Amino acid sequence: MKTVASAALGLLLLSSSVLAASQKLxxxxxxxxxxxxxxxxxxxxxxxxxxxxxxxxxxxxxxxxxxxxxxxxxxxxxxxxxxxxxxxxxxxxxxxxxxxxxxxxxxxxxxxxxxxxxxxxxxxxxxxxxxxxxxxxxxxxxxxxxxxxxxxxxxxxxxxxxxxxxxxxxxxxxxxxxxxxxxxxxARKDRGKAAKIEVVKSEHVLRALGKDGTIIAVYPASIGSEEKPAPSGSHTVRAVARNPNYTYNPDYAFKGVRAKEKFEIKPGPNNPVGSTWIDLSVESFGIHGTPEPEKVGKAYSQGCVRLTNWDVAELAGMVEKGTPVEFLD
Incomplete structure (x- = not known):
């Protein structure tokens, strides 16, 4: 048994070495x-x-x-x-x-x-x-x-x-x-403010449009969840908060969270809403960052519209209070 285990470990280490070598660029x-x-x-x-x-x-x-x-x-x-x-x-x-x-x-x-x-x-x-x-x-x-x-x-x-x-x-x-x-x-800064934001649920993307309706930015997005589905229709940006706290509301009833009272999580890039929060005119709903950028655009979200931290930071510089946000199916 010891010999078999040693051989298996050797093959595992060899496989890891080969993989590491193949992953060099x-x-x-x-x-x-x-x-x-x-x-x-x-x-x-x-x-x-x-x-x-x-x-x-x-x-x-x-x-x-x-x-x-x-x-x-x-x-x-x-x-x-x-x-x-x-x-x-x-x-x-x-x-x-x-x-x-x-x-x-x-x-x-x-x-x-x-x-x-x-x-x-x-x-x-x-x-x-x-x-x-x-x-x-x-x-x-x-x-x-x-x-x-x-x-x-x-x-x-x-x-x-x-x-x-x-x-x-x-x-x-x-x-x-x-x-x-x-x-x-x-050159990127020259594109200016977004006149409108479109959140396209079926395509898992968020689009920023200029005054003439042309697309000035597109970002992959995780949109809503079973516990907190995305809204429909037209809304607006209420405010932008960089380095935000996150407040958990037990009404969300997220899987794995047993708390029956509200609690707050301090700021930071690994905060559940990442490094930036764009507040919308939908109560407790916003566009925000994430501690897991590799999952953005996938069917994974704890609600709201989730972008990578760097994408939402860029978007935050393009919107202001009153910017229209439309959710499209």
Missing amino acids: EPDKVNAAEWSAGSGKGKELDPVLVKAQVLLDRARFSPGVIDGHNGENLQNAIKAFEKARGVKVDGALDQEVWSKLKETSAEPVLTEYTITEEDVKGPFAEIPDKLEDQAKLDRLAYSGPEELLAEKFHMDVDLLKALNPGKPLDKAGTAITVANVAASAE
């Missing part, structure tokens, strides 16, 4: 990546998909978490981009879409970043699963530098590690490769 190859008919077909990290996700992110057609994989959020982002560019809408990354994506920005999609003292100093926190236990913490901080850096550059932690094999992500002064999501920041 060379930054130069990502920056120079070009679409081909086989792009996005495999299960491993794909340089073309990383490049497409960064370009979409910079053009405000958010793919959610940049992870190098071909998921539903990427396909929805491509659909929105296709519609805006007047090409066939099918969510597929083809040569025409690729060419139009490349036209949006000529800057490299990956860049070098030096980890700062601010990135690693904390305080960090171990976040418990239960909301009642989270209420005992002084702040719902990042779990560590890895999570902070990944969110700072809109990335999946696994992708961050694959681009930086063997590099300490918790040491100030370390030069690492990250998604170049800050490129063309001034």
Whole structure:
């Protein structure tokens, strides 16, 4: 039995090593990546998909978490981009879409970043699963530098590690490769305020529209839940709160929460509503961030409209009190 167990452990370690090796990406190859008919077909990290996700992110057609994989959020982002560019809408990354994506920005999609003292100093926190236990913490901080850096550059932690094999992500002064999501920041600011917000339930997206009705941003969204379904019809933005507290109401009766009285959870990026809350004219309903960006756009939500922390922070800068918000089926 001991020999069998040792052999099994050896195979497991070997498999892990092979997986780790296959998950490395060379930054130069990502920056120079070009679409081909086989792009996005495999299960491993794909340089073309990383490049497409960064370009979409910079053009405000958010793919959610940049992870190098071909998921539903990427396909929805491509659909929105296709519609805006007047090409066939099918969510597929083809040569025409690729060419139009490349036209949006000529800057490299990956860049070098030096980890700062601010990135690693904390305080960090171990976040418990239960909301009642989270209420005992002084702040719902990042779990560590890895999570902070990944969110700072809109990335999946696994992708961050694959681009930086063997590099300490918790040491100030370390030069690492990250998604170049800050490129063309001034051009993004020029798009101004949103005249209207549309929350499209069937497509799991939120759209920001300009005064002329054109789409100026699209974000993947988790919309409502069984316990707290999304409303219908037209509403408005009442206020924007950055770094908000979260108040649990027992009337929600969320699964796994036994509390019979209201309780409050302190602010932080791992707060249940993330780093930003956009309050709507629907009682106790809003647009907010999340501590689990990889689940955005999926059938997972504790109600309201959930975006990644970085997407809702950007959206918050585009809305003001009175901005119309329409929920579409």
